[in-house]
Amino acid sequence: MSQTVDRALSILPLLAEGPADLGQVADRLGVHKSTALRLLRTLHEHGLVYRQSDQRYRLGARLFALAQEAMENLDIREIAHPHLARLNEQCGHTVHLAVYEENEVLYIDKVESRYPVRMYSRIGKPVAITVAAVAKLLLADLPEPERRALAQQLDYPLYTARSTPHAEAFLKELATVREQGWATDLGGHEESINCVAAPIRGADGRVVAAMSVSAPNVVVTAEELLTLLPLVRRTADAISGEYSGRTPVKDRTE
Amino acid sequence: MSQTVDRALSILPLLAEGPADLGQVADRLGVHKSTALRLLRTLHEHGLVYRQSDQRYRLGARLFALAQEAMENLDIREIAHPHLARLNEQCGHTVHLAVYEENEVLYIDKVESRYPVRMYSRIGKPVAITVAAVAKLLLADLPEPERRALAQQLDYPLYTARSTPHAEAFLKELATVREQGWATDLGGHEESINCVAAPIRGADGRVVAAMSVSAPNVVVTAEELLTLLPLVRRTADAISGEYSGRTPVKDRTE
DNA sequence: TCAGGCGTTGCATATTGTGCAACAGCCATT
DNA sequence: AATGGCTGTTGCACAATATGCAACGCCTGA
Numbered sequence: 001m002s003q004t005v006d007r008a009l010s011i012l013p014l015l016a017e018g019p020a021d022l023g024q025v026a027d028r029l030g031v032h033k034s035t036a037l038r039l040l041r042t043l044h045e046h047g048l049v050y051r052q053s054d055q056r057y058r059l060g061a062r063l064f065a066l067a068q069e070a071m072e073n074l075d076i077r078e079i080a081h082p083h084l085a086r087l088n089e090q091c092g093h094t095v096h097l098a099v100y101e102e103n104e105v106l107y108i109d110k111v112e113s114r115y116p117v118r119m120y121s122r123i124g125k126p127v128a129i130t131v132a133a134v135a136k137l138l139l140a141d142l143p144e145p146e147r148r149a150l151a152q153q154l155d156y157p158l159y160t161a162r163s164t165p166h167a168e169a170f171l172k173e174l175a176t177v178r179e180q181g182w183a184t185d186l187g188g189h190e191e192s193i194n195c196v197a198a199p200i201r202g203a204d205g206r207v208v209a210a211m212s213v214s215a216p217n218v219v220v221t222a223e224e225l226l227t228l229l230p231l232v233r234r235t236a237d238a239i240s241g242e243y244s245g246r247t248p249v250k251d252r253t254e
Numbered sequence: 255m256s257q258t259v260d261r262a263l264s265i266l267p268l269l270a271e272g273p274a275d276l277g278q279v280a281d282r283l284g285v286h287k288s289t290a291l292r293l294l295r296t297l298h299e300h301g302l303v304y305r306q307s308d309q310r311y312r313l314g315a316r317l318f319a320l321a322q323e324a325m326e327n328l329d330i331r332e333i334a335h336p337h338l339a340r341l342n343e344q345c346g347h348t349v350h351l352a353v354y355e356e357n358e359v360l361y362i363d364k365v366e367s368r369y370p371v372r373m374y375s376r377i378g379k380p381v382a383i384t385v386a387a388v389a390k391l392l393l394a395d396l397p398e399p400e401r402r403a404l405a406q407q408l409d410y411p412l413y414t415a416r417s418t419p420h421a422e423a424f425l426k427e428l429a430t431v432r433e434q435g436w437a438t439d440l441g442g443h444e445e446s447i448n449c450v451a452a453p454i455r456g457a458d459g460r461v462v463a464a465m466s467v468s469a470p471n472v473v474v475t476a477e478e479l480l481t482l483l484p485l486v487r488r489t490a491d492a493i494s495g496e497y498s499g500r501t502p503v504k505d506r507t508e
Numbered sequence: 509t510c511a512g513g514c515g516t517t518g519c520a521t522a523t524t525g526t527g528c529a530a531c532a533g534c535c536a537t538t
Numbered sequence: 539a540a541t542g543g544c545t546g547t548t549g550c551a552c553a554a555t556a557t558g559c560a561a562c563g564c565c566t567g568a
Contacts, residue, residue, distance in 0.1 A: 001292060001295050001296045001299060002258055002262070002292050002293060002295075002296045002555085002556070003525090003554090003555070003556085004256055004258045004259055004524085004525065004526095004555075004556080005258055005259050005262040005293060005296040005297070006296050006299070006300075008256070008259040008262070008263075009262075009296065009297070009300040009302065010300075012300075012320055013316075013320065015324075016319075016320050016323040016324055017323075021545075021546090022545070022546060022547095023544090023545065023546090031526080031527085032526070032527050032528080033527095033545085033546075033547090034526080034527070034528085034546095034547080034548080035525075035526060035527075037546075037547070038255060038256050038525080038526090039256060039259060041255050041256075042255045042256045042259040042260050042263065043259070043263070045255060045260070046260075046263040046264075046266075047356060048263065050355055050356060055545085055546080058324070059320060059321075059323075059324035060355070060356065061355045061356060061358055061360055061380075062267075063317070063320055063321045063324060064321045064324070064325070064360065064379075065360075065379065065380065066266055066267065066270050066313065066317060066321075067313075067317045067318045067320075067321035067322075068321075068379055069270040069271075069313075070269075070270055070312070070313035070317060070318075071318070073270070073271075073272055101304055101314070101315045102301060102304060102314065102315060104315055106315050106318065106319075125318075125319060125322055126315075126319065256524085256525070257523090257524065257525085257556090258524075258525080258555085258556065258557095275514080275515090276514075276515060276516095277513090277514070277515090285557080285558085286557070286558045286559080287514085287515075287516090287558095288515095288516080288517080288557080288558070288559085289556075289557060289558075291515075291516070292556080292557090309514085309515080509568100510567105510568085511566105511567090511568080512565105512566090512567090512568100513564100513565090513566085513567105514563105514564085514565085514566105515562105515563090515564085515565100516561105516562080516563080516564095517560105517561090517562080517563100518559105518560100518561095518562105519558105519559090519560100520557105520558100520559095521556105521557085521558095521559105522555100522556095522557085523555085523556075523557075524553105524554090524555070524556070524557095525552105525553095525554080525555070525556090526551105526552085526553085526554075526555095527550105527551100527552095527553105528549105528550090528551095528552105529548105529549100529550100530547105530548090530549095531546105531547080531548075531549105532545100532546085532547075532548095533544105533545090533546085533547095534543105534544085534545085534546100535542105535543090535544085535545105536541100536542090536543090536544100537540105537541080537542080537543095538539100538540085538541075538542095
């Protein structure tokens with residue numbers, strides 16, 4: 001691995017916390033100012049870093065554009081979206097789409113009816129992996145050794161009294177989820193919020209994404225929410241069908 | 255500027271176009287495979303790049319997380335958002351917030367009432383800079399030489415018959431906008447869509463952001479939309495006041 | 509079974525990044 | 539106004555670091 005690039009990339013999360021000046025960056029990187037300067041310049045040329053009027057550095061615009069483009073190229077998301085929207089119209093609740101990547105689960109789409117605002121607020125953010133219904137589905141499908149290894153290395157924060165407490169409980173829950181083909185989160189993340197989720201599978205049967213419907217129990221009780229399960233599963237299956245129907249490997253030079 | 259970092263960062267836009275394997279990356283960078291490998295590995299360790307099951311590389315999850323965090327730390331956005339939402343409630347149309355950065359104008363927030371879906375679709379994407387009402391406001395406030403230089407180097411695509419045709423017309427328009435303190439886009443980007451926009455100013459009077467209301471003329475005519483101008487300007491002024499510190503800090507209880 | 513393609517590794521070379529020290533510009537202090 | 543300190547910037551000599559090569563291992567398809 002490359003030291004220079006490593007240092008340069010370490011600047012990004014650092015700036016994500018907030019603007020910083022040259023000296024601060026150099027200090028936190030543990031390098032000379034002049035070195036930090038050259039790294040920042042290179043990042044700047046690529047638009048990943050922006051120099052605001054007070055001379056401090058911020059994350060730049062191209063970062064958004066890149067994240068943007070990357071998202072639009074996710075074909076699962078594109079295929080799934082109309083289905084999610086339709087489901088949202090039918091039940092009125094928040095609908096999520098999530099994928100697993102590199103020991104994390106993240107939302108890649110969200111349709112929310114009540115508060116159209118702040119929609120992007122959680123897209124791209126890692127999910128509470130030990131409790132979220134979609135996370136259970138995605139992890140349950142991992143190869144057994146990988147699943148076990150991951151479960152061991154995770155933290156198990158007690159968001160609520162119903163949060164998954166430790167690795168054993170989690171693995172047991174994953175086994176159940178794997179068998180039944182759907183998952184729930186009943187107040188495991190936030191006391192008053194319940195979710196039901198279903199898996200989306202590729203042509204080979206492996207889980208490529210998961211979707212969920214969430215609602216606070218002041219609106220519907222957990223039992224009422226569970227009555228939506230068949231609808232959620234049908235939607236997920238429809239997406240699976242469409243996703244696996246298309247040619248799985250799309251090389252433009254074919 | 256650092257060559258190694260430069261090469262590594264060049265990989266990102268390349269992958270934004272779509273997944274690529276090691277050979278493709280090496281070719282397009284003009285370096286040896288082993289070099290590309292080490293760069294990709296470093297990017298991978300930082301989560302900017304993800305290796306999917308077919309071994310090809312994609313842009314990774316941390317990119318979203320970074321873009322996310324960077325956004326949330328934009329204080330203008332945070333201050334402006336409740337105002338935008340309120341304006342949206344009052345008039346029902348789409349409301350945008352945009353900033354200028356590095357020869358580009360980009361939307362950093364958007365509130366849309368009719369179709370809550372696909373809200374993020376344009377946030378972060380560069381704006382049609384020669385016609386958008388918000389762009390006119392932001393560019394009109396640049397120092398004269400910079401404004402002129404930028405106007406010359408821009409392309410002037412003819413989206414519609416009413417698009418700004420060339421640099422001279424653009425500079426003239428900017429002068430007008432600068433004087434009157436507001437801007438419009440009447441079908442200059444999409445035939446049927448009109449916008450009115452107003453500037454948001456910092457404590458020193460410089461334009462730090464711009465906001466607009468957009469509506470298709472099947473809903474309201476251009477004249478009707480213009481009647482909203484006072485409301486838009488009041489909203490922008492309210493944000494300016496709060497941003498520059500004149501108005502006491504935001505109270506969330508309204 | 510073999511051939512071809514792709515990803516991966518260790519290594520010698522010199523290209524590339526590094527830290528130093530000196531310089532320049534800015535603001536606040538006297 | 540003049541001074542001192544702070545921050546960003548530049549040129550340079552040195553060596554640490556990235557690079558390309560060639561060889562290897564692995565998988566796929568013939």
